[in-house]
Amino acid sequence: MGAAEVEAFLTHLAVEGKVAAATQNQALSALLFLYREVLEINLPWLDQVVRAKRPARLPVVLTRQEVTAVQKAMAELKAS
Secondary structure (H helix, E strand, C coil): CCHHHHHHHHHHHHHCCCCCHHHHHHHHHHHHHHHHHHCCCCCCCCCCCCCCCCCCCCCCCCCHHHHHHHHHHHHHHHHC
C-alpha cells in the first residue's frame, strides 16, 4: 500500500465514514508509525487527504436576564 492508497483510505474515513477529526488523526498517526517504524518506509507528506472537520463549538453564554435570574435564585437559597 503506497501513499495514494493511504490518502484514499484517510479521505474515505472523512468523507464516506464521516468519522470525527480525532479518529482520522489517530488512523493517520497509526499508519505513519507503521510505515516509519515497522516497515521503515517514509511516506511523502500526505497533502491530498481530505481532513475531517472539527465541529464548531459555540460557547454557552447566558443573557443578562438569565444571569440576574440565577443570582436572584442563589440569593434566595442563601437567605432561606
